[in-house]
Amino acid sequence: MTENKDQNNNPFSKGKNGNNLLKSPKFNAYWIYGLIAVAFIALNLLNIGQNPKETSWQTVKNKMIKNQDVERIVVVRNLLEVNVYLKSESLDKYPDLFESSFDSPSKSGPHYTFPIGSIEQFANQLESAQSNISDLNRIEPEYTTQQNYFSDFLGWILPFALIIGIWFYVFRRMSKGSGGSGGAGNIFNVGKSKAKVFDKESNININFKDVAGLAEAKEEVEEIVEFLKHPQRYTKLGGKIPKGALLVGPPGTGKTLLAKAVAGEANVPFFSMSGSDFVEMFVGVGASRVRDLFKQAKEKSPCIVFIDEIDAIGRARGKNPNMGSNDERENTLNQLLTEMDGFDTNSGVIILAATNRADILDRALMRAGRFDRQIHVELPDLNERREIFEVHLRPLKLDPKIDPAFLAKQTPGFSGADIANVCNESALIAARRKKDLIEKQDFLDAIDRIVGGLEKKNKIISVDEKKTIAFHEAGHATISWLLEYAHPLVKVTIVPRGKALGAAWYLPEERSITTKEQMLDEMCSTLGGRAAEELTFEKISTGAQNDLEKVTKQAIAMVSIFGMSDKIGNVSYYDSTGQSDYSFSKPYSEKTAELIDKEVKILIDASYKRAKQVLLENKEGHRKLAELLLEREVIFSEDLEAIFGKRKFGSPKLEEEIKQIPKKEESKEENDTESKAV
Numbered sequence: 001m002t003e004n005k006d007q008n009n010n011p012f013s014k015g016k017n018g019n020n021l022l023k024s025p026k027f028n029a030y031w032i033y034g035l036i037a038v039a040f041i042a043l044n045l046l047n048i049g050q051n052p053k054e055t056s057w058q059t060v061k062n063k064m065i066k067n068q069d070v071e072r073i074v075v076v077r078n079l080l081e082v083n084v085y086l087k088s089e090s091l092d093k094y095p096d097l098f099e100s101s102f103d104s105p106s107k108s109g110p111h112y113t114f115p116i117g118s119i120e121q122f123a124n125q126l127e128s129a130q131s132n133i134s135d136l137n138r139i140e141p142e143y144t145t146q147q148n149y150f151s152d153f154l155g156w157i158l159p160f161a162l163i164i165g166i167w168f169y170v171f172r173r174m175s176k177g178s179g180g181s182g183g184a185g186n187i188f189n190v191g192k193s194k195a196k197v198f199d200k201e202s203n204i205n206i207n208f209k210d211v212a213g214l215a216e217a218k219e220e221v222e223e224i225v226e227f228l229k230h231p232q233r234y235t236k237l238g239g240k241i242p243k244g245a246l247l248v249g250p251p252g253t254g255k256t257l258l259a260k261a262v263a264g265e266a267n268v269p270f271f272s273m274s275g276s277d278f279v280e281m282f283v284g285v286g287a288s289r290v291r292d293l294f295k296q297a298k299e300k301s302p303c304i305v306f307i308d309e310i311d312a313i314g315r316a317r318g319k320n321p322n323m324g325s326n327d328e329r330e331n332t333l334n335q336l337l338t339e340m341d342g343f344d345t346n347s348g349v350i351i352l353a354a355t356n357r358a359d360i361l362d363r364a365l366m367r368a369g370r371f372d373r374q375i376h377v378e379l380p381d382l383n384e385r386r387e388i389f390e391v392h393l394r395p396l397k398l399d400p401k402i403d404p405a406f407l408a409k410q411t412p413g414f415s416g417a418d419i420a421n422v423c424n425e426s427a428l429i430a431a432r433r434k435k436d437l438i439e440k441q442d443f444l445d446a447i448d449r450i451v452g453g454l455e456k457k458n459k460i461i462s463v464d465e466k467k468t469i470a471f472h473e474a475g476h477a478t479i480s481w482l483l484e485y486a487h488p489l490v491k492v493t494i495v496p497r498g499k500a501l502g503a504a505w506y507l508p509e510e511r512s513i514t515t516k517e518q519m520l521d522e523m524c525s526t527l528g529g530r531a532a533e534e535l536t537f538e539k540i541s542t543g544a545q546n547d548l549e550k551v552t553k554q555a556i557a558m559v560s561i562f563g564m565s566d567k568i569g570n571v572s573y574y575d576s577t578g579q580s581d582y583s584f585s586k587p588y589s590e591k592t593a594e595l596i597d598k599e600v601k602i603l604i605d606a607s608y609k610r611a612k613q614v615l616l617e618n619k620e621g622h623r624k625l626a627e628l629l630l631e632r633e634v635i636f637s638e639d640l641e642a643i644f645g646k647r648k649f650g651s652p653k654l655e656e657e658i659k660q661i662p663k664k665e666e667s668k669e670e671n672d673t674e675s676k677a678v
């Protein structure tokens with residue numbers, strides 16, 4: 001009751017508060033099978049009323065032909081059967097014909113049928129049987145071929161029945177996976193939206209306090225909450241309530257969370273659907289799902305419709321219709337645009353959409369009256385990471401010494417989702433160690449695990465391989481220590497994790513623009529691994545593949561995007577709008593392409609030479625570092641400082657921060673359990 005009152009106060013309210021719009025009749029496969037069976041029986045019955053009586057050639061010859069009761073004789077070639085039609089005035093002579101009311105021939109015939117051996121033979125037999133009948137009364141056989149409707153029908157219907165059966169099966173499987181309240185439970189509901197609805201009853205109860213950081217984004221969406229709560233305030237002044245906002249940012253940064261929080265704060269239903277849910281293998285399904293989603297939303301207004309991964313449908317429509325454009329997707333997008341234009345601004349439905357590629361979205365989506373606001377949701381900085389940790393540490397049983405600020409420092413570049421993952425993982429690790437509280441070490445291990453994939457202690461690496469890896473990693477470390485702009489090093493390990501056999505961790509400075517010098521120094525330190533291998537062993541290995549890939553991409557970007565090569569000059573072939581069809585044709589000539597290739601090679605060669613130079617000049621230090629790595633498997637910035645002396649460059653503040661990162665001792669306990677498992 002109270003809820004109804006609530007709604008009536010709201011100008012958006014349609015006074016409708018039922019779930020019945022989600023219901024649809026429940027058909028199932030058995031119905032179809034039943035229908036097919038009925039059709040079979042009906043056909044059979046029809047046939048039954050037409051059945052000529054079985055007889056034999058002898059009877060026909062000796063009785064019917066002799067008495068001149070036969071009107072026509074029809075030979076059915078394909079069935080090797082003869083149908084006999086009697087004269088209507090003679091029918092009385094054959095009372096047995098119609099004695100059964102169920103299985104009897106029709107009055108007009110054929111009345112009798114009998115099998116024959118071959119057509120020629122029968123023709124001869126008929127000829128001779130009529131040899132003493134006058135020409136006038138003689139019966140000439142007619143010839144036909146007959147369709148056997150029944151078996152033909154079977155032949156047709158069976159494959160169809162099979163296909164229908166398979167369809168049902170597939171649909172049931174599909175809809176089971178996506179059991180949203182759209183009720184896409186069967187074939188008749190394909191076009192229904194699969195939106196998940198969270199309304200007042202099943203409230204998600206996510207509020208702004210559950211969303212840490214994201215201060216600016218929150219401020220922007222707070223306005224939407226106000227629109228939903230007090231629409232009169234805006235409409236009174238003649239303002240129009242926005243229809244939609246686009247949340248833009250990398251994966252896991254809390255876009256879904258923020259949208260849910262808006263719904264939670266405004267206390268309105270929340271429809272959630274992913275862009276990829278609209279796209280289906282059938283033509284027209286996407287568009288009809290959009291229609292259905294908006295229909296449902298309007299009935300529940302005011303509400304929030306959230307479309308995750310909108311890029312799945314909202315990608316720019318191709319300019320060249322012949323080149324692999326996707327009609328189905330475009331239809332869906334067009335329907336979405338139509339719906340957005342269609343509903344009244346003040347209908348109380350606000351659409352939030354999320355994407356991590358705003359640049360590839362169709363411009364039409366961003367036009368006024370559609371998603372005309374973009375809200376940026378970025379990766380959290382140090383402070384925000386601390387806040388996110390605080391949110392996710394709340395439900396955990398912690399060692400009181402745990403400091404969220406410390407954890408935030410350990411996790412540069414982590415998204416909110418990664419941090420949630422770290423917290424969960426640390427609880428699992430602590431549980432495995434049979435602890436009552438989660439301690440610092442558990443967190444550090446969880447972070448390591450998430451950074452580098454699971455440690456693979458049992459991966460077998462030969463002594464030679466280990467040596468190669470150590471010198472390779474020491475090469476990276478040495479160069480990044482000595483070059484001015486390389487990222488400061490945190491630690492280097494040769495403990496294999498995931499696919500990597502060794503790794504060097506850096507603390508990336510938070511830069512907004514990068515200079516050419518910085519890029520060159522980074523390339524040089526990335527190539528340090530291979531350079532070290534070549535200098536030390538006079539052999540190179542596949543271990544540098546990842547490094548080479550990174551360097552090549554970097555060099556190509558420098559030449560063709562950032563305009564940093566002399567020969568190409570200040571030219572950028574990058575198209576930030578994503579609207580061009582460069583996928584098939586490059587925006588530059590063949591000659592330029594060659595020049596770009598040359599420039600890229602020159603850049604990489606120069607960096608490699610420089611890397612070798614640096615390593616040669618610091619041969620002793622590099623060797624010491626590699627040996628230390630072989631011995632300890634993990635080394636830290638202090639170890640580098642002990643070998644090369646204090647780092648001449650970089651910000652002292654950052655260096656200080658690095659030093660505060662504690663060194664993780666390989667925990668004995670874990671080693672024990674793991675070695676048992678081997």
Ligand SMILES: Nc1ncnc2c1ncn2[C@@H]1O[C@H](COP(=O)(O)OP(=O)(O)OP(=O)(O)O)[C@@H](O)[C@H]1O
Nearest residue numbers: 210211212251252253254255256257388416417420
């Ligand atoms: N700012 C944040 N505060 C608290 N938790 C967060 C934050 N950002 C992310 N999380 C955690 O990460 C999880 C995943 O975030 P969410 O699904 O909202 O990310 P997303 O940006 O929508 O990702 P995607 O682009 O992959 O859909 C959330 O459920 C939440 O636990």
Ligand SMILES: [Zn+2]
Nearest residue numbers: 476529544547
């Ligand atoms: Zn490397």
